[in-house]
Amino acid sequence: MFIGVVGKPNAGKSTFFAGATLVDAKIAPFPFTTIEPNRGKAYVRAPCPCKSLNTICKPKNSLCENGVRLLPIEMMDVAGLVPDAHAGRGLGLKFLDDLRAADVLIQVVDASGRTDLEGKDCEGCDPSEEIRFLSREIEYWIADILKRNMSKIKGRGIEELLTALTGLKVTRAQVEEVGMKKGFPVEKINWSDDETLAFAKEIRAISKPIAIAANKVDSPNGRKNYEKLKSDFPDLLVVPTCAEAELALRRANEKHLVKYVPGSAEFDILGGEPKQREALEKIQAILKANNGTGVQQLIDKVVFELLNLIVVFPVEDEHKFSDHFGNVLPDGYLLKRGSNCHALAEKIHTDLAQKFICGIDARKHMRVGKEHILENGDVIKIVANR
Ligand SMILES: Nc1nc2c(ncn2[C@@H]2O[C@H](COP(=O)(O)OP(=O)(O)OP(=O)(O)O)[C@@H](O)[C@H]2O)c(=O)[nH]1
Numbered sequence: 001m002f003i004g005v006v007g008k009p010n011a012g013k014s015t016f017f018a019g020a021t022l023v024d025a026k027i028a029p030f031p032f033t034t035i036e037p038n039r040g041k042a043y044v045r046a047p048c049p050c051k052s053l054n055t056i057c058k059p060k061n062s063l064c065e066n067g068v069r070l071l072p073i074e075m076m077d078v079a080g081l082v083p084d085a086h087a088g089r090g091l092g093l094k095f096l097d098d099l100r101a102a103d104v105l106i107q108v109v110d111a112s113g114r115t116d117l118e119g120k121d122c123e124g125c126d127p128s129e130e131i132r133f134l135s136r137e138i139e140y141w142i143a144d145i146l147k148r149n150m151s152k153i154k155g156r157g158i159e160e161l162l163t164a165l166t167g168l169k170v171t172r173a174q175v176e177e178v179g180m181k182k183g184f185p186v187e188k189i190n191w192s193d194d195e196t197l198a199f200a201k202e203i204r205a206i207s208k209p210i211a212i213a214a215n216k217v218d219s220p221n222g223r224k225n226y227e228k229l230k231s232d233f234p235d236l237l238v239v240p241t242c243a244e245a246e247l248a249l250r251r252a253n254e255k256h257l258v259k260y261v262p263g264s265a266e267f268d269i270l271g272g273e274p275k276q277r278e279a280l281e282k283i284q285a286i287l288k289a290n291n292g293t294g295v296q297q298l299i300d301k302v303v304f305e306l307l308n309l310i311v312v313f314p315v316e317d318e319h320k321f322s323d324h325f326g327n328v329l330p331d332g333y334l335l336k337r338g339s340n341c342h343a344l345a346e347k348i349h350t351d352l353a354q355k356f357i358c359g360i361d362a363r364k365h366m367r368v369g370k371e372h373i374l375e376n377g378d379v380i381k382i383v384a385n386r
Pocket residue numbers: 007008009010011012013014015016026027028029030031032033034035078079080108119215216217218219241242243244245
């Protein structure tokens with residue numbers, strides 16, 4: 001899983017990223033603070049089966065905190081995008097190539113309305129404009145990749161198209177879907193620039209979905225602008241966030257000034273100078289008004305609602321729920337909802353998939369077949385030929 005953090009300059013992308021990953025990214029109140037991408041590890045939360053199975057887990061590929069499994073997710077924060085970046089404005093589009101492998105994008109929008117589309121100070125700007133221009137620039141970026149490869153695609157078909165889109169996590173099924181639904185001939189391709197852009201638009205929508213962080217919701221017009229974003233874009237996942245509060249709390253938690261669990265709507269103040277306590281009390285009020293900072297909530301919604309993934313826990317011993325070293329519930333795997341037991345085997349190891357015999361649902365102590373559809377939170381043993 002890989003989430004790309006995008007948006008116009010000065011919207012709070014690096015603050016959001018640093019709040020989610022605790023990587024020390026440069027943050028400043030002016031545009032183009034970030035030039036080189038920042039990379040880090042965020043987490044998505046899911047209930048750990050250790051509670052319902054009444055056991056003590058020993059996670060390997062993830063963490064467990066009080067029965068909440070934290071699964072790592074790669075996150076990247078990039079430079080700001082401006083309107084007409086495809087025509088060379090701002091830093092252009094080239095830097096987006098770092099996001100080729102992203103499964104999904106989080107667009108950080110400045111819901112304070114106090115910075116314009118270039119990240120410069122303004123009053124009463126409409127954050128909906130940010131959403132309108134950004135997806136278009138992403139489409140230009142994909143169209144540019146196709147155009148750079150047009151000599152290899154022209155006159156040819158789906159294979160060459162997929163090769164040109166290598167690394168963009170575009171699947172054959174997605175290309176076929178666009179081809180079929182939208183009537184793009186994906187053989188003997190001879191697209192004009194407009195047709196290439198139209199194809200990029202469709203493939204962007206299914207291969208790089210965008211969720212919105214309505215950030216700086218703590219500012220005077222934050223809430224109002226968030227409501228407007230939601231009503232202007234009813235089909236998008238929009239979550240109000242205060243990235244600044246998330247970052248402050250995650251750092252304060254590290255210093256044991258507070259006890260804060262990302263995603264919660266409250267925290268305990270454990271210490272600090274009077275000034276620090278005062279600042280923390282202000283943050284407490286923001287969390288109360290917004291039901292949390294929204295950062296972790298958005299990541300969870302992106303994974304489980306937008307991408308529609310589930311978590312499955314493979315084990316080798318279905319009685320002890322452990323691997324062969326005795327680690328209980330060692331790993332959690334993210335799979336598309338609707339995946340079957342064989343898809344889990346494939347995800348673990350191609351060898352396991354090839355020699356697949358059956359699965360065992362460790363909760364129900366029940367044998368299941370190749371085609372058995374997995375449920376969120378399943379604990380499964382894969383039985384394979386040696
Ligand atoms: N009030 C408020 N300010 C925020 C919030 N998040 C970020 N900021 C401020 O917004 C300014 C820009 O933050 P950055 O994280 O550097 O923004 P960016 O989008 O990465 O900017 P570039 O890298 O220049 O494109 C900084 O002054 C942050 O402190 C928030 O939730 N609330």
